[in-house]
Amino acid sequence: MRATFSHKGRRKKEQAVLAYVARRIVYVIPIVISVALVCFLLVHITPGDPLVAVLPADASQELAQQLRTAYGFDRPLPVQFALWLWRAVNGDLGHSIATGRPVLSEVLRAVGNTVTLAIAAALIGFTLGLLFGLIAGYFRDSWIDKLATSFAIAGVSVPHYWLGMVLVIIFSVELNWLPAVGAGPGGSSAWGWDWEHLRYLILPAITTSVIPMGIITRTVRALTGDILSQDFVEALRAKGLRETDVFRHVVKNAAPTALAVMGLQLGYMLGGSILIETVFSWPGSGLLLNSAIFQRDLPLLQGTILVLALFFVFLNLMVDIAQAAIDPRIKRG
Amino acid sequence: MSELPIGAIADTALQAAPVAKARGYWATVGRRLSRDKVSMACALVLMAIFVAALIAPWLGLADPYQGSMIRRLRHIGTPNYPLGTDELGRDMLSRLIYGGRLSLIIGILPVILAFCVGSSLGLVAGYIGGKINTAIMRTIDVFYAFPSVLLAIAISGALGAGIVNSIVSLTIVFVPQITRVAESVTTGVRNMDFVEAARASGANAFTIMRVHMLGNVLGPIFVYATGLISVSMILAAGLSFLGLGTKPPEPEWGLMLNTLRTAIYVNPWVAALPGAMIFAVSICFNLLSDGMRSAMDIRN
Numbered sequence: 001m002r003a004t005f006s007h008k009g010r011r012k013k014e015q016a017v018l019a020y021v022a023r024r025i026v027y028v029i030p031i032v033i034s035v036a037l038v039c040f041l042l043v044h045i046t047p048g049d050p051l052v053a054v055l056p057a058d059a060s061q062e063l064a065q066q067l068r069t070a071y072g073f074d075r076p077l078p079v080q081f082a083l084w085l086w087r088a089v090n091g092d093l094g095h096s097i098a099t100g101r102p103v104l105s106e107v108l109r110a111v112g113n114t115v116t117l118a119i120a121a122a123l124i125g126f127t128l129g130l131l132f133g134l135i136a137g138y139f140r141d142s143w144i145d146k147l148a149t150s151f152a153i154a155g156v157s158v159p160h161y162w163l164g165m166v167l168v169i170i171f172s173v174e175l176n177w178l179p180a181v182g183a184g185p186g187g188s189s190a191w192g193w194d195w196e197h198l199r200y201l202i203l204p205a206i207t208t209s210v211i212p213m214g215i216i217t218r219t220v221r222a223l224t225g226d227i228l229s230q231d232f233v234e235a236l237r238a239k240g241l242r243e244t245d246v247f248r249h250v251v252k253n254a255a256p257t258a259l260a261v262m263g264l265q266l267g268y269m270l271g272g273s274i275l276i277e278t279v280f281s282w283p284g285s286g287l288l289l290n291s292a293i294f295q296r297d298l299p300l301l302q303g304t305i306l307v308l309a310l311f312f313v314f315l316n317l318m319v320d321i322a323q324a325a326i327d328p329r330i331k332r333g
Numbered sequence: 334m335s336e337l338p339i340g341a342i343a344d345t346a347l348q349a350a351p352v353a354k355a356r357g358y359w360a361t362v363g364r365r366l367s368r369d370k371v372s373m374a375c376a377l378v379l380m381a382i383f384v385a386a387l388i389a390p391w392l393g394l395a396d397p398y399q400g401s402m403i404r405r406l407r408h409i410g411t412p413n414y415p416l417g418t419d420e421l422g423r424d425m426l427s428r429l430i431y432g433g434r435l436s437l438i439i440g441i442l443p444v445i446l447a448f449c450v451g452s453s454l455g456l457v458a459g460y461i462g463g464k465i466n467t468a469i470m471r472t473i474d475v476f477y478a479f480p481s482v483l484l485a486i487a488i489s490g491a492l493g494a495g496i497v498n499s500i501v502s503l504t505i506v507f508v509p510q511i512t513r514v515a516e517s518v519t520t521g522v523r524n525m526d527f528v529e530a531a532r533a534s535g536a537n538a539f540t541i542m543r544v545h546m547l548g549n550v551l552g553p554i555f556v557y558a559t560g561l562i563s564v565s566m567i568l569a570a571g572l573s574f575l576g577l578g579t580k581p582p583e584p585e586w587g588l589m590l591n592t593l594r595t596a597i598y599v600n601p602w603v604a605a606l607p608g609a610m611i612f613a614v615s616i617c618f619n620l621l622s623d624g625m626r627s628a629m630d631i632r633n
């Protein structure tokens with residue numbers, strides 16, 4: 001009797017999670033369309049005719065008209081958006097004005113390098129953040145807490161592009177240990193997992209890791225403090241549980257929120273890499289975005305931002321689903 | 334044995350006495366904040382940077398625009414040039430102090446603008462609720478689908494370089510964040526008894542929002558916005574660093590960092606100075622925001 005009851009309860013819980021996941025996926029559709037709309041409109045808030053970038057300076061009126069029709073700029077905006085969206089869904093984001101190559105393949109090639117950088121930075125930042133946060137939260141108001149908290153506040157306050165410069169000054173200019181720019185010997189942009197390439201990854205990865213390190217330290221510290229002050233921890237201790245086991249309960253309870261913050265941070269690292277990639281000339285999506293902006297390569301600008309934003313939306317979705325799966329207690333509206 | 338509990342009771346009575354004498358909420362917060370050494374130190378540093386930037390022309394500094402080809406990239410500690418000279422031979426000390434003017438404006442103004450727009454939107458959404466709430470908050474969600482750095486750069490990149498464009502793009506980045514905070518605070522306050530009482534006594538929506546809600550809602554939003562200034566300083570200087578904000582020869586910390594990048598092999602530590610200024614302002618605002626948050630959390 002009891003077994004069937006709990007079995008039923010479990011199935012109900014699973015159904016609730018599945019229903020949540022389904023709702024969450026449906027909810028993503030309008031977001032994706034709105035994101036596409038924002039990216040589409042970006043080109044139209046640019047001052048001047050979007051044709052200017054494509055058109056030779058001495059082009060005739062006739063040629064301008066021809067190109068306008070070819071690009072579809074003569075149609076009403078909603079029609080243009082629908083056409084653009086339809087092509088985008090089919091993987092056609094247009095061609096880069098600077099290189100003439102398809103935008104999608106340019107972006108995807110660059111995103112690979114950004115992912116490499118973000119994962120390396122996540123390994124450093126998340127490990128340190130979790131470590132500092134747990135220690136600081138556990139030994140609140142001790143000297144070790146103050147030290148970890150100072151690291152965290154410095155991490156979230158430092159202009160990371162400047163930190164990158166300072167690291168280059170120390171390790172490349174003064175000590176001459178590590179390369180200052182690029183992603184591989186001879187200025188190659190193809191990545192490889194060997195020491196020759198890893199040397200180029202160290203400084204950008206450390207630079208990228210400081211913000212997530214700071215944010216995760218602060219989040220986990222606050223979480224740990226909250227959990228430790230709850231009654232159930234008192235009960236666990238009164239029950240005679242060893243401190244290591246109490247610690248395990250703390251980690252378990254902090255995990256869902258910490259996971260959500262880490263997911264979000266990974267997204268920020270992928271999407272916000274432009275400053276660091278510019279400092280280190282790291283050939284990823286940020287550097288691509290930089291060149292698209294300054295060459296007024298609008299299709300490339302639009303395409304890169306769309307791909308990065310969709311990445312971010314997808315990552316958020318994954319985080320929410322993972323959170324619902326490991327912590328079905330959380331009620332969601 | 335029996336004396337101890339009595340003593341303890343007397344103690345609590347003594348402790349309770351000053352609490353009963355009600356001091357205003359903001360006066361209490363101010364007092365708590367003024368006892369916090371870290372917050373006060375940060376406030377002092379910020380004050381010094383602000384005042385120096387404000388009265389820069391009367392400080393007897395070298396002309397921040399006047400360069401010289403023969404004294405380029407002097408080291409820190411050179412006589413007459415305490416912080417050295419930049420790549421065009423301009424006095425770094427003077428440029429750093431003058432640089433505070435633009436840097437602080439483009440860093441702080443977006444947060445102020447976003448504070449005005451965002452708290453109004455959040456207040457309306459939270460108080461009225463229903464369809465208007467849904468419309469406002471779902472629109473806000475769209476901007477949350479972009480990482481904030483990407484959104485700032487996308488808008489700035491599309492609008493083109495310039496101070497105004499950079500302020501506009503950063504304002505757009507911060508409005509959704511402040512709106513979300515304002516909406517959740519307002520929703521929390523809306524259902525409290527005193528608001529219900531005001532409504533029952535016939536106050537209209539505008540009066541309730543202005544008189545009863547604003548005072549309770551603005552505090553938390555203000556603290557949140559103070560923390561945002563730190564991010565805003567970094568992003569605003571970052572846009573200039575990329576070449577999307579201020580234009581040369583204007584002294585501005587982000588742009589100075591960018592133009593001095595070429596000099597890191599010649600005179601690295603002078604090149605790093607403008608970033609240290611951004612760092613100092615940003616960390617001070619962060620610590621000040623933390624201090625205010627704990628000073629306002631009077632229940633603890």
